[in-house]
Amino acid sequence: MDIHKPKPWHGVREFLKEYVIIVVGVLTALGAEAIVENLHERRLSAEAKEAVRDEINVDLTNVARRAQWEPCLARRLDEISALLDRADAGEAFKPPAEVGGPLLPTIYTQRWTAATAGGRTSLLSSDEQRAYGRVYNQLDHLDAKQGAEAEAWLRLGALNTLRHLTPEAIYDQRLAVAKARQMNQLVQSNIRQIRVFAGRLGIKGDANLQMAPSEAARVPTACMPFYGPGK
Template sequence: MEIHKPKPWHGWREFLKEYLIIVVGVLTALGAEQVVEALHWRHQVAEARQELRYELGSNIRLTQRRAGKADCVDRRLDELGGILAEASKSGRLPPAGFIGQPISPTYLQDAWDAQKSGQAVAHFSPEELEAIGRVYRFIDGGRRRLELDDAAWTTLQTVSGPGRRLDPETEGRLYQALGEARGANRAIRALPGRLSEILRQTGLGDDFPQINPRNAPLASKSWSDICDPIRADPPPIYGRLP
């Protein structure tokens, strides 16, 4: 096998020429690699942002849907307050049909959790990360408020039944649940406006289309829509679901 020996340099000028060719070649290769990597992360960040926008759009829609029932919830709580006031005088809960329950949306956070554990968020600006984090902290607060609302309505459901004696302990528990449900409904009514304000304050905007089928909110309907009248036919026993 013939081996070609390196051609000796003839002077510094030729050496520098060869050196510059090598350096320029290396820098060109490194620059091209960095360009490819930058384009790759630009694409990844754009996809991450879009996933978050889909998810935020879904959460905004869920918040608006629940707040849209706030007037109906207030009317139902007024009815329950009247039933409880009469029962407090007579000592008995009257026969009552199913009272319904406001929808309880399940807020989405899968995209945000996935992005936090991925590498794309490292290419977000600190300001953008703080803004997104603030929005999801607000959504988490809304989720806790809805959990309290659910618990209050679970207690209020015990009004539905054929009629029974109202003991002081049950009376106190129902009045407490009534107050908690009223407070939760006031807070839930204000959620869309507060969420929109936070989105504007953080600079994330207000255009969050809900078009990702993977993040589409499930169509949820309670046993009886809270805007429907209380059912006329009481269940034969307490604790039976419609």
């Protein structure tokens, strides 16, 4: 086996030449690696941004559907208050056929959670992280408030089964009405904030939800006659 011994350098000039070749080669390799890594991070950042924007757009479209039913909710709470006033005055109590409640839009935050857990949101600029974070913070608040609102309407739903209202029951129902009104106001405030923050990101809430016809035509039970059809 022939062993080739390294050739000795002949002078400083040859040494510098070899040195420059090695340094340039290393720097070129590092530069190419940095470019590839930068392109990879940009792709991940773009994918994360597109995913969360789509998710926010769906959420915004969902909550917009609720707005059209707000008059029904206000009217139903007024009807319940009037019923409680009559019962409190000793008048005959006639249980409603339907109390109902609001349609609670589903709030999606899974994509933002996954992107954050995977470190992809850190690839966004500080301003972008702050802007998207504001939207999702309001979405989280909205989801919690809708849960509290649903509990208030669940208590009001007991009126469907009662045949007599004691003073204690009247008091409890008045508290539930007040709670439902308060949570509705808070929910509407949250929705306004979501629209403002999403609007600053250019998200309009125009997603195609592709709902079944029966779901698209669904009406909250709070919009149905209080004492039944024709009453």
